[in-house]
Amino acid sequence: xxxxxxxxxxxxxxxxxxxxxxxxxxxxxxxxxxxxxxxxxxxxxxxxxxxxxxxxxxxxxxxxxxxxxxxxxxxxxxxxxxxxxxxxxx
Amino acid sequence: xxxxxxxxxxxxxxxxxxxxxxxxxxxxxxxxxxxxxxxxxxxxxxxxxxxxxxxxxxxxxxxxxxxxxxxxxxxxxxxxxxxxxxxxxxxxxxxxxxxxxxxxxxxxxxxxxxxxxxxxxxxxxxxxxxxxxxxxxxxxxxxxxxxxxxxxxxxxxxxxxxxxxxxxxxxxxxxxxxxxxxxxxxxxxxxxxxxxxxxxx
Numbered sequence: 001x002x003x004x005x006x007x008x009x010x011x012x013x014x015x016x017x018x019x020x021x022x023x024x025x026x027x028x029x030x031x032x033x034x035x036x037x038x039x040x041x042x043x044x045x046x047x048x049x050x051x052x053x054x055x056x057x058x059x060x061x062x063x064x065x066x067x068x069x070x071x072x073x074x075x076x077x078x079x080x081x082x083x084x085x086x087x088x089x090x
Numbered sequence: 091x092x093x094x095x096x097x098x099x100x101x102x103x104x105x106x107x108x109x110x111x112x113x114x115x116x117x118x119x120x121x122x123x124x125x126x127x128x129x130x131x132x133x134x135x136x137x138x139x140x141x142x143x144x145x146x147x148x149x150x151x152x153x154x155x156x157x158x159x160x161x162x163x164x165x166x167x168x169x170x171x172x173x174x175x176x177x178x179x180x181x182x183x184x185x186x187x188x189x190x191x192x193x194x195x196x197x198x199x200x201x202x203x204x205x206x207x208x209x210x211x212x213x214x215x216x217x218x219x220x221x222x223x224x225x226x227x228x229x230x231x232x233x234x235x236x237x238x239x240x241x242x243x244x245x246x247x248x249x250x251x252x253x254x255x256x257x258x259x260x261x262x263x264x265x266x267x268x269x270x271x272x273x274x275x276x277x278x279x280x281x282x283x284x285x286x287x288x289x290x291x
Contacts, residue, residue: 043097
């Protein structure tokens with residue numbers, strides 16, 4: 001709920017305020033900085049969690065194989081639906 | 091490169107400095123940082139005043155994309171499970187976790203036991219990590235659709251900032267819709283597979 005509210009708040013602020021290249025630049029930098037912080041916390045969250053280490057014991061490689069296969073199949077499916085474009089219009 | 095370094099640095103910090111006692115604080119921090127990020131994404135998306143027109147124009151693909159991705163993910167999971175000799179039902183629900191590792195681990199664990207739940211957790215964790223660490227390559231290989239597809243259910247929250255960063259903010263709305271539809275479908279598909287193919291196998 002908090003996340004949806006944050007997203008909606010960002011959209012409301014952008015719609016309500018006048019366009020400004022300076023503000024847009026600040027927002028972009030803020031976004032990139034918080035993305036790096038998010039990735040840092042995600043990484044820390046993973047290795048600080050003892051259940052992750054516990055689940056690595058034994059047949060972890062099977063999880064890796066299934067996860068990679070599901071990801072690869074999903075990439076293929078996404079490419080099938082939208083094509084290989086990545087900079088064009090949606 | 092900076093994104094990969096951030097994850098690796100975080101992992102190192104978690105390994106050397108933090109432990110299980112810090113998890114509640116880390117979760118709290120994670121939620122607020124994610125909220126800040128989504129605020130900036132919302133801002134960037136709405137800067138382009140025609141975002142809702144594009145979302146409406148894209149409605150068919152916005153529905154087709156997650157459904158196709160879900161089917162492919164189930165098939166990929168089942169095929170890989172067959173190769174590594176896992177029960178079909180178990181590998182199907184692992185593939186159908188769509189990167190939502192916490193939910194998938196709980197649902198699979200309840201139906202097939204702790205070990206299967208741990209495997210589902212790992213399969214979906216690897217999926218999210220792959221998107222976080224290899225987003226530019228996934229984008230090059232599969233286009234924006236491929237990247238959003240790989241992100242699965244996480245395309246609406248934890249991997250959304252990475253998708254927007256590498257593919258552009260024009261993909262944010264499609265990514266959000268795809269992630270939302272898949273998040274709704276994950277518990278339903280898991281329970282459906284369990285009820286058809288049976289639990290405990």
